[in-house]
Amino acid sequence: MSMVSMNPATGEVNETFEVYDTAKISEIIDRVHGAWLDWRHVCFEERSARLLAVAQRLRTRSEELARMMTLEMGKPVAEARGEIEKCAWVCEYYAQQAPAMLADQPVASDASRSFVAFRPLGVVLAVMPWNFPFWQVFRFAAPALMAGNTALLKHSSNVPRCALVIEELFAEAGFPPDVFRTLLIGSGAVDKVIEHAHVRAVTLTGSEPAGRKVAAKAGQMLKKTVLELGGSDPFIVTSGAGLEQAAQVGARSRCLNSGQSCIAAKRFIVCDEIYEEFLGLLKAAMDGLVVGDPLDDATQVGPQARGDLRDELHQQVQASLAAGARLVTGGKALDRAGFYYAPTILADVVPGMPAYDEELFGPVASVIRVADSEQAVAVANDTPYGLGASVWDRDTTRGRALAERIEAGAVFVNGMVKSDPRLPFGGIKASGYGRELSHYGLMEFVNVQTVWIA
Incomplete structure (x- = not known):
């Protein structure tokens, strides 16, 4: 063997x-x-x-x-x-x-x-x-x-x-x-x-x-x-967030390691008041990522690690679209050698879709609309996972108050979730x-x- x-x-x-x-x-x-x-x-x-x-x-x-x-x-x-x-x-x-x-x-x-x-x-x-x-x-x-x-x-x-x-x-x-x-x-x-x-x-x-x-x-x-x-990390964007920064960091977080990270931002939970504006900014950021040869220093998104992983990811995307999700960008394997998948955004994601209920281990962002910050916390906790989370609000006092209610091993306010030797890392x-x-x-x-x- x-x-x-x-x-x-x-x-x-x-x-x-x-x-x-x-x-x-x-x-x-x-x-x-x-x-x-x-x-x-x-x-x-x-x-x-x-x-x-x-x-x-x-x-x-x-x-x-x-x-x-x-x-x-x-x-x-x-x-x-x-x-x-x-x-x-x-x-x-x-x-x-x-x-x-x-x-x-x-x-x-x-x-x-x-x-x-x-x-x-x-x-x-x-x-x-x-x-x-x-x-x-x-x-x-x-x-x-x-x-x-x-x-x-x-x-x-x-x-x-x-x-x-x-x-x-x-x-x-x-x-x-x-x-x-x-x-x-x-x-x-x-x-x-x-x-x-x-x-x-x-x-x-x-x-x-x-x-x-x-x-x-x-x-x-x-x-x-x-x-x-695993993790299905929530990325909460409140009506008080700095949207440009949140979208740029969100795209990088979602596509870190070509989307194959336990602590990548996966579920973008966005307040209704700024939903469409943030969605447009996130699309621009995702579309701007350089997909290519991972040996090229300019490449930001490389292939998925195995063909079966790419195929499983695509099945989750297709099932979510069939259940009513809206495709904003991507949604397909790239027509080239290797196991590449296009940076993808699924909007209007709701319970019952793989993009809501499951961990998507690849460059696919699930965007969920909520009425307000109160509902955002409820959706953030509506998952079997509890690894990392991030909250975006320019009022850091309000951001901290939301962070304290999230069920996760780590919560970052106005920053990308990451590991650091000085800080404990793990989930619930x-x-x-x-x-x-x-x-x-x-x-x-x-x-x-x-x-x-x-």
Whole structure:
């Protein structure tokens, strides 16, 4: 059995990789566990030095890594460079901040001395998606390794080259052998890895069905999980919004990573008073985006990562139009090699349409008309998801008041939703649970241990 790395811009095969067999999987898990027995005792200074060396390697190889990402999953190369830089940033952030965050915390009690310590759990399995093939991995790996854990990566099957190169980067930076390893396995092999006695916890970024399956198996095995799943992020535009800015940012947010982002703006919830004006501005912004070869620096929207993903997106668009949505622009696959889909706007979207009820993972904006801000909040919360949201209103006091009522892990007022190593990231409801990044992400995979001394 093999994995295929395919260029989404051309449909051509880059290379193929042999999937690891059961014996090799077991051997790697045992080795990663063996590495943990030593790594957990390595001092913070040494861990920090190794992570800073990774950041340096990322920057040294930035052009090569960005091009690799583009060839394997179609990300516009300018965005790919930004992703590599962000990975270096998260390594530096935890190298600098984690030692203080993980320091023992004294607590007064009836003991002569008592404190809380933060001990590593052991081997952490990461099941990661293709859409941000470096960032998703590093935002888990940097805090997990700084906390003294070791890591196993099961990456998406369409980015095997990225997966292997990430393992290579940790080795190049001087991490001890087997502290970070990649498993080239299909999704069907994940359950057996979770069942392995040496695997202590699991983190998954991906679809809701994948999250439910991993959570069920990890729960059966009594193993800690963190899940970051889908999102159908609301983008509320009030009558008091700066419409030009909202439309420009909205178009960029919707089409970031060619629309393939969990925290992209997806449901544009627009107050009736400014609905048609905003729609016109959003159309101009979407039509102005440069669609083309993702290796061209000028390209803002590249192909979808796989042909089946593009076809599924088109089916959702067609079903929404059949149910009464209005096509403002786009709405079709582009007549060119590769898996391209035109930046699209669906207006007058209502419940019962896929564009309202489902996550659309591509450059398609769903525009929903509401009477006022009160109804906007109700529509924003009318979703099984709760990852990110944004509110647009020049009155920031009013914007904050609306933000406080939105059911999501992050709400941005007058800004595009994004992740930042300094801020916690994650969702609620069907968008998952647990947090990555910041102090909160660091604490997900540690044993919070009470120490009481008489």
